[in-house]
Amino acid sequence: MSEAGASIFSLPDLGEGLTEAEIVSWLVAVGDEIAVDQPVAEVETAKASVEVPSPYGGTVTGLHGAVGEVVAVGAPLITVAPAADLSEPGSRAPANTRTTVPDAREGPGPAGGNGAAGSDADSGAVLVGYGTGRGTRPTRRRVRGEGGPSRSTATDGPPATPAEPLPGEGGATGKEPIRVVSPLVRRLAREHGIDVAELRGSGENGLVLRRDVRARIEASAPSPAVGSPPAEPGTHRVPLRGAHRSMAEHLSRSRREIPEATVWVDADATGMLELRGQLNEAAPDRPVSVLALVARFALLGLSRFPDLNSHFDTARQELVRHEAVHLGFAAQTPRGLVVPVVRGAHSLTARELSTRLGERAEAARSGVLAPADLGGGTFTVNNYGVFGVDGSAAIINHPEVAILGVGRILRRPWVVGDDVRPRPVVELTLAFDHRVCDGGVAGGFLRLVADCVERPHLLLGDL
Helix, strand or coil: CCCCCCEEEECCCCCCCCCEEEEEEECCCCCCEECCCCEEEEEECCCCEEEEECCCCEEEEEECCCCCCEEECCCEEEEEECCHHHCCCCCCCCCCCEEECCCCCCCCCCCCCCCCCCCCCCCCCCCCCCCCCCCCCCCCCCCCCCCCCCECCCCCCCECCCCCCCCCCCHHHCCCCCCCCCHHHHHHHHHCCCCHHHCCCCCHHHCCCHHHHHHHHHHHCCCCCCCCCCCCCCCCCCCCCHHHHHHHHHHHHHHHHCCEEEEEEEEECHHHHHHHHHHHHHCCCCCCCHHHHHHHHHHHHHHHCHHHCEEEECCCCEEEECCCCCEEECEEECCEEECCEECCHHHCCHHHHHHHHHHHHHHHHHCCCCHHHHCCCCEEEECHHHHCCCCCCCCCCCCCCEEEEECCCEEEEEEECCEEEEEEEEEEEEEEECCCCCHHHHHHHHHHHHHHHHCHHHHHHHC
């Protein structure tokens, strides 16, 4: 039970459809004095690691979760009691505990809002790595019940409304409604046939949390069969978390839904490497990477074969082409495999594209990319050659319809005229959605990219 006058700050809406986050570390401890906008916890979502700032200042009286625990959006995160010296002259301390419960939006929220701070809060902070909200003038927080309804913590968000009861939660039966704030909790209970009215909420004022539903699911699960073999000695179970878990779900969906096929071709990279050397010699302060050149060749290919820059609408059985190319590229990071996106890549020069790719890769390795930078791609390039391998049948990044793979560049025997000479050779692969195009389109695209690798001056005709 919170002390009188304390404020409970709940995990804010993290945007991009994210519904939960794992607590990586606490940046404060119970008893610490904190200021408004001070980061209190580092959390990891399926897309990024971010620091969560508190919209309240005062004394920390409670931390709602342990390191490694997954917290649903809208669930309590931290409790803060107002310090005596923080009160404004003539103001009175609120009599009841206040709970900040961010909107768990299903659709797009207000522009720039991320749920980290509200228009009626003393905070103008946003989640680190999630962009800046609209510049609203911070105002004094309004105590619930004074001067009208409370508001959500989303910037300029609408007044928060009480959670609607599920069937069996009260209403016509005369029972007091069970508090269920998170849509994730409602869906989880519905999918497992659990009546939340039968649950005893462990949250503030009886709020039913995800752990309450999970506990009921585990309690109702059938016990292991008698005589089942014990766990194999020496084995360890490692739960997938954060980006790794998200990527596992993403790739599994791709394999389930996309009937993919793969084509590949070897190319003499002499021309591309000579061009890169000349470009970097002319402007050493603006170097061009091999990945940037291959990506630029792919962008030319997409202009010739636009079906590969699209997605497939399964509900309407339609191909949806994209005019702009938002180029994703696979990046290995300490958090696992992620796919940063360079938006509007079709409008960038080779030097500009190389700079953007380098910046995105460094931000991905540092874990500071915003969720918006890890989604919304229309085509992906995968440079697995950095791992010292020649080829790979890459998995398409759903809901895209194709992915271009680049192997290592290795000196091999190559026929030049009537002679056999050592040449730098690279293997290019293209995995594509066979619902979208046939081998003619896929082969034509890959052959064009290979021709540009061998004779990059061909690109000049389309500049």
